[in-house]
Amino acid sequence: MASKIRIGLLDTDSDVRLGRKLVLSSQPKFEVVFDSDGSIEDIEAIEQSLIDVLVIDQRLSSGAGVSFYASLRNLTGVKLAPPALLTASFAQPDLLLDALQEGILDV
Numbered sequence: 681m682a683s684k685i686r687i688g689l690l691d692t693d694s695d696v697r698l699g700r701k702l703v704l705s706s707q708p709k710f711e712v713v714f715d716s717d718g719s720i721e722d723i724e725a726i727e728q729s730l731i732d733v734l735v736i737d738q739r740l741s742s743g744a745g746v747s748f749y750a751s752l753r754n755l756t757g758v759k760l761a762p763p764a765l766l767t768a769s770f771a772q773p774d775l776l777l778d779a780l781q782e783g784i785l786d787v
Contacts (some may be wrong), residue, residue, distance in 0.1 A: 686730055688714035688762065690745070691737040700735065717741040717783065718748055727756050734764040736784070738775065746775070750782045 687710055691697045695716045704710045716722045720731040720734045722765025736745040745766050753781050754781070766787045775785045 682709040685709055686711050686713045686732045688712075688726060688731040688734045690716055690718040690734065690740055691767070692717045692739055692741050692750070693737075703711070718745065720748075720751075723748070723752050723755055726752060727760075727763070731762045734762050736764050736766050738766060738768040744776050746782050746784065747782055749779075755785060756783065 685703055689697050689700055689704075689712060691700070693732055694717070697782070701712045701715055703739050713721050714726065714731055716725075718736070720742040722723050722742075731765075736749055738745045742748055749761070749764050749766075761783070764784045766775075766784045768775055772787075
């Protein structure tokens with residue numbers, strides 16, 4: 681059996697995190713191994729976790745999701761930070777550009 685893709689979820693809304701966790705966990709290839717509101721303390725916890733992909737909301741308890749990911753990459757090094765996807769409420773071209781510049785794969 682192939683190993684599962686380990687996912688970390690960051691969103692201030694616990695109901696959104698729970699919904700995403702239920703949907704993703706229902707897929708045999710995915711395992712949610714971390715979920716939080718995105719407090720600044722999570723950066724070190726994520727660094728220590730075995731996460732393959734982060735799903736980050738643009739609004740976190742510590743501030744903007746793009747800034748959170750930039751801080752994570754500064755701490756871990758660009759190559760060691762897990763790949764990330766950013767979620768946002770609506771299309772924002774400037775946000776997309778900022779996210780891509782910080783190494784986030786998609787918005």
